[in-house]
Amino acid sequence: MVASNPLFQGGGRLSSVSKRFRATVINDIWPEVFFFTLVATMVSLVSQLTTHNLSISNQMLTVLGTVLGLVISFRTSTAYERFSEGRRLWTNIAIASRNLAQVIWIHAPFERVDKKTNQPLTHVRIVIEKKTMINLIQGFSVSVKHLLRGEAGVYYADLYPLISCLPRFTSPKHTTEDDIMPLWRASEMDHKMHNTIREQSFSSGTLNTVLERAQSDPTVLNEKHTSDMSESEVGWLNSLRGRTGKKFDPEKALAIIPSEHPLKPSRNPPKETIFDYFPFLRLFKLIWRRATRRFRPRPDDSAEQHRSFSGRKIRPELADSNVPLEITLFLQNYFAMLMRNAQLQPASATTMINAINSLQDTVSNLERIKNTPLPFAYQAHLRMSLWLYLFFLPFQIYTAFKFMTIPATAFASFLLLGFLEIGQEIENPFNYDLNDLDLDHFCLVIQRELHEVTAHTTPDLDEFVFSQWNQPFAPADRRTAKEMMEDLDHEYHAPEGKHNIRRTLLKSWHEVDKITRN
Template identity: 55%
Template sequence: MVASNPLFSGRMSLRKKFMATVINDIWPEVFFFTLVATMVYLVTSMTHVHLVFNNALLGVLGTVLGLVISFRTSSAYERYQDGRKMWTNVGFQCRNLAQLIWIHVPNERPAKDGQPALNTLEGIIEKKSMINLIQAYAVSVKHYLRGESGAYYQDLYPLISFLPRYSSHGGQTEADMLPLWHASEDGSLHSAPSRIHTGSEPGTLVGGGGRPQPGSRKSSWFSTTGSKSKNHDYVDPEKVLPTIQVHRPLKPARNPPGADIFDYIPFLRVFKIVGKGIKRVFGGRRGNGDEEAGGARRSLMGRKRKPELGDSNVPTEIILFLSGYSAHLVRTASIQPAAAAAVINGINALSDTLSNLERIGNTPLPFAYQAHLRMSLWIYLFFLPFQIESTMSYLTIPGTAFAAFLFLGFLEIGQEIENPFNYDLNDLDLDQFCLTIQRELNEITAHQVSPNPTSYIFSHWNQPFAPADRRSADELVKTGLDGYRHTSVGGAGAGGAGGAGGAGGGDSQPGLMSVQRTLLRAWRDVDEHTRQ
């Protein structure tokens, strides 16, 4: 996502700056209509043929088209904003759910209802594993929205590799494989299922150092974004993931389609399609994987093609395991009813957010509306120079070019941000959203589980009654409620020794009344010093 002006930020290459605009998509059409305007001017000025039409409908049609294109862009931006709001909900719910699990689920649990007892270490391991699964949910949503099916990705597989692969009532054959893994196995580089669970056999290690996998491109934050950010020019997010063994190479965490000459000059793709057709006729190869690698990013007319949503719904499978964990906590009475209800509501909110993201991703503007709007705009721009040549003369050429640039640009912007979940520079930065969630979840688990508030409240670092009384909490405790005295002189409030402010010369009796007067004075001091 281009959050700042890339043309002047100096953090993007010229190619990236060019790709961040819509010029790359509309320049062939602008060039075509400019040629039409040039032809109209030259024929009219150099011959006896006057290519001039009545311009009575010019203003009316231009106004109508402008309004329709404005509605098209506004509706697309609304979808863009909805996508951002939904990802805000994903981050919010992930944080809340992780906090509930980390704080409200006890570490030590006695044996109950046939379930074994858990000691402190086992309880922490269980909760941290489920929080990692929450992180995996956000990552799986990112891949799902980008049309990247399956679970074998460098930033996803290490987080869910511990999930069961086979039905507990069956064997370990492909027929017994659970839906999550069965849908992820695409047949490529597939080996015997027995190697999946083996930790001693030689195989591919992923995570923990970001070692590249055979047959897959190395994915790092710097190499995939192409921007030399001062905070991320050396970061490899996969380094901090678990180091596990996998039976097949993993796909990169980010796999944006590569740009080639056909992206800069889209109409040349016609020759590529003709060449492939000739190869098929004469028995040539039917393809070399270029279409999968990004060669089919554009249609025959040069329009960008958005990938469809993935066909294996990994986020739903992860929600199923999280729901099973919440049911286990309720069944074993390991969590209070209010906290259990909050956990269940958080999981349901994640499922609801996924449904909303699917709605945005797979409900484009109806094709008939898009096609009719674009054809109407082409007809308008084609006949525009015929209507303005008599009044603008040679200015017909730049005038038509500017009108084409203006109308086609807004139309293309609406089409580009309509589905904001892909790799275009103007799409939402889903990778950064997932990394933010990862940092926040690890920040939650870095804190002590259910800390005793007395361990940090009653210390010499805490001055609860400041600015009216700057004595520390431990000094106040030593004084006691019966010995506490409010002072109107302000010895403690002025920053002097706390004992002088609380013990001598006060105009109130020791006790709760003095505490209340101290808090009232604190409010007055704050109100006085914070108003302009």
């Protein structure tokens, strides 16, 4: 999402100019604006240069304009409500992820006993267990991001390292294709439907690679898959994993786990072409294709499938993926284990289950926004009404504006069609458009916050409260906590010590109130 105004920031480089241009809706509305401008030009030339006057009464102009303005305003406001709700829901994911991670890291005890052997579990074992669950929480937000962008499966550079430890089969003893668990089966189906050009470099059969992945050591699997590849192929594989050494490469912070399939980039926005800079060139592209289609095959359009011929954006459909659901099931399973072993207090257990339920509710609401556009009849009727209004506009204003009808019609078309297209643009705010929500930024914020939670050492209070670095009663009493505890003759330790402490705190309030006011 473009948080700042891109029209007045940045340098004069071509990429900066392109970003400013693509942040507008000009590329979506220019064919319609051009058409209505031609109509206005035709009306002006015919009425001025011939004996035929094409002007008509403008009695309906004010009434229809007011009605259309109100309807377009309602359309834009409704779309912005969906945009704003999507942002609030992502805030809910961040809050629930923080709360869940804090309960797991702090409230789940580090001192445990194995019920089978009655031996205490090692500290490192418990930390690994907790950190793995928190990685799944991070993977949840990343999986939701790919789900909303229509990217199915788990083979992404920012998702696969977080969930690669999850089991592939219903039972370790069964390794047939029918035993693949739903999360990985969905990924395999997606991989079959979208074969990459390098699939043969890894295995000859999808099931064989999955079985090999489930039964092999990751290091051995990685060596086997890369031993027969050239240096350029290995570099290609590393680029898919996000290890290219770019200036901004957040995947470097993730684990490096070999996969049986090539990992897709964490971000896969539509590629820019010259037609994004100069949309009118699409007309020449169509003419060139029709003129040369008999002499050569049609060129590949995979880089431009995000736009129609007129330049209008083509929205991707919601992916059929169950990855967020699978992750919440594993989190629920961990919660059930803690409850069975009586390792959570009731209040902490309530907070944890509420956070998991909040994650599930949020992804359902995000899917609702993605899958519920405004009814087609409403959108079609509004657009056709606006087209008719703009088509007859130059006929109604020619008498008053003469040749100024041409720029007046162009401006009115740009204004009304722009507002209508803005509503269409922000109605689904989960894609790669510059005006969409920055889902990658949200996921990285959650990643940083979760790592900050796990960096907390949960120390005992005596380690930091009663130290010489703590002056709890400042500014009224600037002695350290250690000095106050060691000075047993002070009035704080007297029978009326509670009253003396309150008097000190009241004095602190007076001083702070005086210092902080002008």
